[in-house]
Amino acid sequence: MASAFLHDIGYAPEVKVTGFHPLDGARHLRRLGFDERIVGLVAHHSCADIEATFHQMEGLLAREFPIDHRLPHDALLYCDLTTGPNGEALSIDERLVDIRARYGPEHLVSRFINVAEPEMRAAVARAEDLLSTALILV
Ligand SMILES: [Fe+2]
DSSP: OHHHHHTTGGGSTTTOSSSOHHHHHHHHHHHTTOOHHHHHHHHTTTSHHHHHHHTTOHHHHHHHSOOOTTSOHHHHHHHHHTBOTTSOBOOHHHHHHHHHHHHOTTSHHHHHHHHHHHHHHHHHHHHHHHHHHHHHHO
């Protein structure tokens, strides 16, 4: 839950250094002494490893924040990509349309989404499977 609230903190003007917000946010949280699990989730949120290639920072991200696959990356991506900018519930289809409309087709974010979309959809599907299992068990 903490990573869901904090994942985009790297966009804050006071936190922005490189302009690659997962890296800037994770560095900021590490400096403040946050739990490394939260730091790692922020560093790798929503296919940041793919976005890093658009910033020529994939090596830097992996070195500073080695990915821990035991962390709930799919759950965080699910929250990010099924919630609109004003907190409204969206399908992943609606969310991707919203992102592309806000940034425009040539923007780095839209180009990143074009590459990451299959992995984003797969992560949302995995999270939905887990959610449906959890609902059956309740
Ligand atoms: Fe983000």
